[in-house]
Amino acid sequence: MSIFASILRSVYKLSGAKKAFALTEDALRKEIEKQNRHRGVFTPTDRKAYYETITVNGFPCLIVREHPKPSERAILYFFGGGMVIGPDKGDLPVMRKLCRETGCDVWFPFYPLCMEHCITETYAMVYECYRKM
Numbered sequence: 001m002s003i004f005a006s007i008l009r010s011v012y013k014l015s016g017a018k019k020a021f022a023l024t025e026d027a028l029r030k031e032i033e034k035q036n037r038h039r040g041v042f043t044p045t046d047r048k049a050y051y052e053t054i055t056v057n058g059f060p061c062l063i064v065r066e067h068p069k070p071s072e073r074a075i076l077y078f079f080g081g082g083m084v085i086g087p088d089k090g091d092l093p094v095m096r097k098l099c100r101e102t103g104c105d106v107w108f109p110f111y112p113l114c115m116e117h118c119i120t121e122t123y124a125m126v127y128e129c130y131r132k133m
Contacts, residue, residue: 029115041110042089049096056132057125062108064092066099074105074133076126086113107133 023031041060044051050065065071075098079087087110095106109129111122 033115038088042087044089044092046092049099054132056109056128057121059112059125060110061129062110064095064099064106064108066096066103071103071105073103074107075102076130076133077106077108078111078126079108086110 043053043062044064050068052063052065053060054063055061077091077095077098079091087108091108095108098104098106107129109126111125114122
């Protein structure tokens with residue numbers, strides 16, 4: 001195991017993230033709601049890239065571009081949250097870097113979370129984003 005992997009594993013153990021899986025359903029739901037209070041749909045205001053928000057199946061999708069004109073290629077970018085935790089602005093630097101280094105637009109769907117929507121809605125929205133790309 002690499003040093004980085006060992007450090008990452010130790011940080012994960014210390015974070016107590018694994019303990020969340022031992023919570024009761026109600027306690028877990030409350031923890032998820034707490035984390036989602038400061039997350040969700042956002043519109044970037046910086047001028048580090050070109051941003052456009054479109055609506056797909058009733059949900060927003062942020063498109064990040066390096067140049068004003070759409071690229072010929074695109075990346076469908078998913079944030080990690082297990083479909084229960086919403087995104088935060090921490091993904092923006094990663095998306096801008098992807099634009100810069102690949103020459104592709106980045107499509108960032110704010111897909112419906114499974115705590116409030118059926119998983120089939122999430123899949124349908126994401127598939128429609130992919131189709132529109």
